[in-house]
Amino acid sequence: MAGAEEPKPFKWVGGHLSLDFNNTVDWKGLEPGAGEYLTDYGRLVAWGHEAGVLSERDRDALLRTWGEQPALGRRILEKAWSARTTMHRVFLGTITGTPDLGAELPAINALLYEAPGQLACEASGRSCEWVWSSCEDDAACMIWPVVRAASQLLTSPQLADVKTCANGRCGWLFLDTSRKHNRKWCEMGVCGNRAKARRYYDRRKRQAEGG
Ligand SMILES: [Zn+2]
Numbered sequence: 001m002a003g004a005e006e007p008k009p010f011k012w013v014g015g016h017l018s019l020d021f022n023n024t025v026d027w028k029g030l031e032p033g034a035g036e037y038l039t040d041y042g043r044l045v046a047w048g049h050e051a052g053v054l055s056e057r058d059r060d061a062l063l064r065t066w067g068e069q070p071a072l073g074r075r076i077l078e079k080a081w082s083a084r085t086t087m088h089r090v091f092l093g094t095i096t097g098t099p100d101l102g103a104e105l106p107a108i109n110a111l112l113y114e115a116p117g118q119l120a121c122e123a124s125g126r127s128c129e130w131v132w133s134s135c136e137d138d139a140a141c142m143i144w145p146v147v148r149a150a151s152q153l154l155t156s157p158q159l160a161d162v163k164t165c166a167n168g169r170c171g172w173l174f175l176d177t178s179r180k181h182n183r184k185w186c187e188m189g190v191c192g193n194r195a196k197a198r199r200y201y202d203r204r205k206r207q208a209e210g211g
Contacts, residue, residue: 017149044142073139
């Protein structure tokens with residue numbers, strides 16, 4: 001199923017499950033699909049595994065399901081894209097006031113209602129942890145922990161630390177946990193350097209024009 005190009009490695013710069021999920025597409029990529037990390041259902045499953053929401057067993061089972069039911073995989077991929085857009089708009093609403101948060105929330109609530117009751121308590125040594133039970137009946141099972149994590153962040157004091165990358169063409173989100181609370185970029189090496197190069201270019205241009 002892989003295309004001609006190697007898939008882009010996932011980035012983990014958001015500092016939170018739901019923000020890392022937001023950062024699986026370059027939001028203002030020039031061509032549709034050009035900046036997409038979740039290019040097919042297999043990549044969505046791989047992301048879920050790397051993010052820690054799918055066990056190895058679940059990952060392998062879901063990939064088998066995908067092999068048998070490619071159309072189902074495609075439907076779930078589209079659902080994941082749509083959930084990602086919903087969460088993106090809601091977080092932007094909290095950061096910039098645009099779009100209007102109140103108008104966006106019904107879409108995220110619809111996702112929360114849709115999430116099946118799959119959360120269970122499981123023993124981990126002598127303590128317990130919340131786990132999302134089997135993916136056997138639900139090939140969309142990597143989406144629900146992300147939606148739940150987003151709703152938890154939206155209702156927590158940590159929401160004040162959610163920022164959007166200062167590169168207006170990026171759209172990635174991150175938790176700013178820096179001591180001075182002055183993190184500007186999703187990645188200094190990518191968006192920060194681009195901005196630096198841009199400033200250098202503008203300065204040289206002004207100098208050349210005698211400014
Ligand atoms: Zn960025």
